[in-house]
Amino acid sequence: MNWIAWRSLGAAGLLALLASTFFMTTAASRTFYGIDHPVNLIFYYHVAVAWVGFAGLLLAALASGAYLVTRAPGYSWLAEACIAVSFAFITLTLATGSVWARFIWNSWWEWSDLRLVTALVVWFIYAAYLVFRHQAQDGAVHAKAAVFSLVAFVSVPITVASTRLWQSPFHGTSLGTDSVDIHGLAFALSLIGTGLVYPYLVATRWRTHRLADELEAIEAQA
Amino acid sequence: MSLRPVWSAAPAIPPAGRPVEDVGMPPAAITLGAVAKRYGRHLALERVDLRIDAGTTVALTGANGAGKSTLLGLISGTVSPSSGRVTLAGARAGDGSRARGRILGVLHHRTMLYDRLTGSENLRLHATVRGLPLGRVDAVLAQVDLRDAAHRPVATYSHGMRKRLSLARLLLHEPAVLLLDEPFAGLDAASQERLAQIVEGLRGRHTIVFSTHDLPRAAALADRVLTLAAGRIADDRPTEVQPGSERPAVEAAAHPAPFAPAPRGAAVTGFARTVAALLTKDLRIESRARSVSTAMLMLAGLLAVVLGMAFEPLANDPAVLSGALWVLITFAALHGLARSFDAEFHDDALRGLLLTGADPAAIYLGKVLGTATFLFGVALASVGLISLFFGAPALLGALPGLLLLIALAALGLTAVGGLTTVMARHSGLGETLLPLLLLPLVVPVLLAGVASVPVLLETGRLDPGWLRVLLAYDVGMLVATTAFFEHLLEG
Numbered sequence: 034m035n036w037i038a039w040r041s042l043g044a045a046g047l048l049a050l051l052a053s054t055f056f057m058t059t060a061a062s063r064t065f066y067g068i069d070h071p072v073n074l075i076f077y078y079h080v081a082v083a084w085v086g087f088a089g090l091l092l093a094a095l096a097s098g099a100y101l102v103t104r105a106p107g108y109s110w111l112a113e114a115c116i117a118v119s120f121a122f123i124t125l126t127l128a129t130g131s132v133w134a135r136f137i138w139n140s141w142w143e144w145s146d147l148r149l150v151t152a153l154v155v156w157f158i159y160a161a162y163l164v165f166r167h168q169a170q171d172g173a174v175h176a177k178a179a180v181f182s183l184v185a186f187v188s189v190p191i192t193v194a195s196t197r198l199w200q201s202p203f204h205g206t207s208l209g210t211d212s213v214d215i216h217g218l219a220f221a222l223s224l225i226g227t228g229l230v231y232p233y234l235v236a237t238r239w240r241t242h243r244l245a246d247e248l249e250a251i252e253a254q255a
Numbered sequence: 256m257s258l259r260p261v262w263s264a265a266p267a268i269p270p271a272g273r274p275v276e277d278v279g280m281p282p283a284a285i286t287l288g289a290v291a292k293r294y295g296r297h298l299a300l301e302r303v304d305l306r307i308d309a310g311t312t313v314a315l316t317g318a319n320g321a322g323k324s325t326l327l328g329l330i331s332g333t334v335s336p337s338s339g340r341v342t343l344a345g346a347r348a349g350d351g352s353r354a355r356g357r358i359l360g361v362l363h364h365r366t367m368l369y370d371r372l373t374g375s376e377n378l379r380l381h382a383t384v385r386g387l388p389l390g391r392v393d394a395v396l397a398q399v400d401l402r403d404a405a406h407r408p409v410a411t412y413s414h415g416m417r418k419r420l421s422l423a424r425l426l427l428h429e430p431a432v433l434l435l436d437e438p439f440a441g442l443d444a445a446s447q448e449r450l451a452q453i454v455e456g457l458r459g460r461h462t463i464v465f466s467t468h469d470l471p472r473a474a475a476l477a478d479r480v481l482t483l484a485a486g487r488i489a490d491d492r493p494t495e496v497q498p499g500s501e502r503p504a505v506e507a508a509a510h511p512a513p514f515a516p517a518p519r520g521a522a523v524t525g526f527a528r529t530v531a532a533l534l535t536k537d538l539r540i541e542s543r544a545r546s547v548s549t550a551m552l553m554l555a556g557l558l559a560v561v562l563g564m565a566f567e568p569l570a571n572d573p574a575v576l577s578g579a580l581w582v583l584i585t586f587a588a589l590h591g592l593a594r595s596f597d598a599e600f601h602d603d604a605l606r607g608l609l610l611t612g613a614d615p616a617a618i619y620l621g622k623v624l625g626t627a628t629f630l631f632g633v634a635l636a637s638v639g640l641i642s643l644f645f646g647a648p649a650l651l652g653a654l655p656g657l658l659l660l661i662a663l664a665a666l667g668l669t670a671v672g673g674l675t676t677v678m679a680r681h682s683g684l685g686e687t688l689l690p691l692l693l694l695p696l697v698v699p700v701l702l703a704g705v706a707s708v709p710v711l712l713e714t715g716r717l718d719p720g721w722l723r724v725l726l727a728y729d730v731g732m733l734v735a736t737t738a739f740f741e742h743l744l745e746g
Contacts, residue, residue, distance in 0.1 A: 101739070101742055154695055154698045155695075157691075157694075157695035158695040158696060160691075161688075161691045161692045161695060164684075164688070164691065165678060165682060165688065165692065168682050168683040168684060169682075169683055172745060173681065173745040174682075176742045176743070176745050177677075177678045177681065177682075177742070177743050179742065180674070180678075180739040180742050180743055181674075181675075181678060181692070183735065183739060184671065184674060184696065184732070184735050184736060184739065185696060187731045187732060187735045188671075188696045188698075188699070188728075188732070191699045191724060191727055191728050191731065192698050192699050194699075194724060194727075195698070195699040195702045195703060195721075195724045196702070198702075198706070198720045198721060198724060199702050199706060252296065253293065253296045
């Protein structure tokens, strides 16, 4: 896919997010769990960003595996780009969730909420990845970072399972409950928009690094 | 750019730009075809074509930075070529490091031995990992004239003795090719002479490539002297054969009789043997030095005192007891892992084991089991410390359940901890990075530990849900970390 196509993807994503914002502000219910408050609308971004961000971590694990097998630096940079963008998305998830909780639960943070705790642990795991990955750019660091990403991906499901044991669920499931009336179109648009912006951001970051690599190779030849 | 060394199948592809006359030539042991190596913008070696005949002894000379170590690294496979290819006779395509370990013996600046083990124990460890008969150990010790010092720890050896012991390590498996990186550097005249005599005795039986700054030594020991300058072979000439120093027949060297590798069916026993050898090695070193467990115990003791003072009013709360216990175990693990893996990187001992061609997964598993054993002991002592400083004998009453809990936790913590310790060590930030890398990954273990102890104190049983989490974590992480360990060792 050429670069113009990637940009169109990003632009389409932004349009979908704008449309989603339009529908949620004009047509969607602001009452969640019996509480009527405009901050409830943050749900439409919060869930989409969380889903797409976590899905991107799967892509990062696949890219890391591909890097260890093929040793093509492109895969290592793809994994890095996915994790960097997912990390930003998880940060947004934590921030939007925290803002919502401030108004609805009257608390910025609840240790009893397993999803908050899980997201925070995952945030720390991938923060460590980014710190490690960016200390130097050579194959040895790329390989170690890829291993870390794969091991992290083994750890995440067990972390989710263990936080569930740790606390009985407080943060209810987001969809399919009667106490939440979701505007289907606004949510679908938000998910599609986020789903389009994500690959655009990943591709942008990936391409920047590839170009930097090429530049370095050209300079080395000169 | 591939970061894997390019190992091609024998027979060697003739190097570009240099016709190979087949007829009447001895077989090539090492062939470099248009090999170049650059480090970033620095060109360390520029399109080198080289053929080294089996059974010859070649000296590499040249100023510092001329490319001698790079050339040796390319032949040994520790340096991957930027372009071109390196071919070793006897290596099959795709055998990678295993075949290299069988064909090569590489002498580095660092001894690649464990200081706390005796000379004989070091060689026995290598022989065991290679699956060689232990009788070889005495034979090579005699060859390098170290039989009298065999049962002294390497820490007490002189520099010259360490060099000879390192050489003995290479000779265990009778490799076809010996690569010696500045073997005479830093030795006094007598030690140099002694080592030179040993190398002289090996000439003809192995293909030997050594680098040196000592030109008379090079002329005396080698059949051929290569002079490198600024990444090129500036001079390549045979030395004059001195009267009365005819070499043994080259054919003998072309087909050396290396100790046969273990048959394929023995892979499992080989794996188990390596794991057991590594575990025994760690226990033996620790029983002498006690450096890992003492450091962990000291830290755990200090923490128990501090936490005991801080939480005195809450000392009877099972949740507080549990939290304090797992703080001790976590910090002990962080501290102990760094100490335990230090021993592996000191003098490059771990790299020496990996150069044998042993399965890195087996080496990692052995190391993890060893370190987990120490952590288990310290965790057990932490139970005692917490009971003492919190005045909570109930914790001791729950010991049978705690034993299982602590054993599972120690294994999981060490499996991931070993991996992250190696990562942190090789990072620019060093071991300060370890807590950042390790702690988020071991959240399930810590949660299971912290949540299980109060349940255990109340009901006398371990919670089956948490046990499942711990088991799943241990199995998943042991499999993942041992499988991926190999990739951590580059660079």
